[in-house]
């Protein structure tokens with residue numbers, strides 16, 4: 044029997060990431076090849092004509108799984124009945140801007156959209172915040188939508204996770220599908236800690252640790268980390284726009300694994316509400332390694348954290364604590 048359609052909200056749908064994301068959702072890349080979807084697309088009034096153009100293209104593409112498209116500038120209409128909300132709308136970082144510069148513009152958007160989601164989304168709606176500052180926008184959304192369970196509010200660090208896998212696959216000249224269990228700890232910012240100390244490679248002789256095959260701790264603790272941390276800025280510099288293609292693809296990976304489950308023995312990185320695991324302060328949205336089963340994520344426990352990693356985990360937590368205070372001062 045055909046499944047009932049799932050309603051997926053994409054905010055900022057007329058923007059760069061939105062334009063790359065909606066066709067992926069309509070093709071089944073987010074929820075699977077047998078899951079019909081109805082797209083709800085929200086943007087602001089100045090982008091209404093462009094948003095309508097995106098709707099026209101979705102109709103023209105005749106996607107078999109796409110059972111309806113709503114394009115609106117009304118936040119209540121956009122949020123009504125949605126099962127999944129991908130929050131991309133906001134003011135993007137431009138070349139030369141630090142993420143903190145975009146904070147004040149974005150936290151007030153997330154405060155007001157929190158209320159609309161809380162009042163009008165379907166029960167148990169899953170929320171993914173993509174717009175920067177992603178962790179802090181997600182935290183603001185959580186604080187101003189208190190009836191949405193905190194486990195349903197997440198932010199995107201899967202792009203950073205995939206970037207880390209991409210860098211290792213290039214270095215070892217192996218396909219990325221043979222690599223697993225990288226970790227992005229902390230903030231989706233230049234303080235994030237891309238950690239491959241538990242990552243492995245599938246070889247003909249079984250699973251081998253990445254650090255053994257790379258055999259260059261200097262690179263793993265140096266250029267590898269900074270390349271992943273700075274990749275967003277490098278792409279903005281090259282394209283003059285943000286990493287729309289890879290962000291859209293990674294947003295699909297995030298929701299797909301959350302809803303349909305992570306493969307056996309594999310974890311992924313998600314920005315989730317900290318419960319104090321790994322001595323990360325509770326009450327931050329912090330990226331952890333997680334596994335997902337039956338639509339629920341769970342932080343991977345018991346990983347060894349050495350002194351080098353401890354400092355990195357703490358530094359990015361400190362930045363998130365500062366961002367939280369700054370966000371509240373912007374709202375005051």
Ligand SMILES: NC(=O)C1=CN([C@@H]2O[C@H](COP(=O)(O)OP(=O)(O)OC[C@H]3O[C@@H](n4cnc5c(N)ncnc54)[C@H](O)[C@@H]3O)[C@@H](O)[C@H]2O)C=CC1
Pocket residue numbers: 054055056057058059060061085086087090131132133134135136152172173174175176177199200202203231275284285286287290
């Ligand atoms: N977490 C991650 O891994 C990544 C996050 N980003 C962030 O994603 C966000 C979107 O990036 P792009 O698509 O490149 O930007 P963009 O500027 O092309 O698109 C943003 C869209 O949001 C719309 N918008 C602005 N205010 C809105 C509101 N109140 N409600 C609904 N829509 C609104 C704009 O009109 C625009 O169409 C940015 O904040 C960017 O920094 C970008 C790449 C990766």
Ligand SMILES: O=C([O-])CC(=O)C(=O)O
Pocket residue numbers: 135136175202274275276278285286
């Ligand atoms: O750095 C930015 O503003 C864009 C971004 O988040 C990324 O590409 O990771």
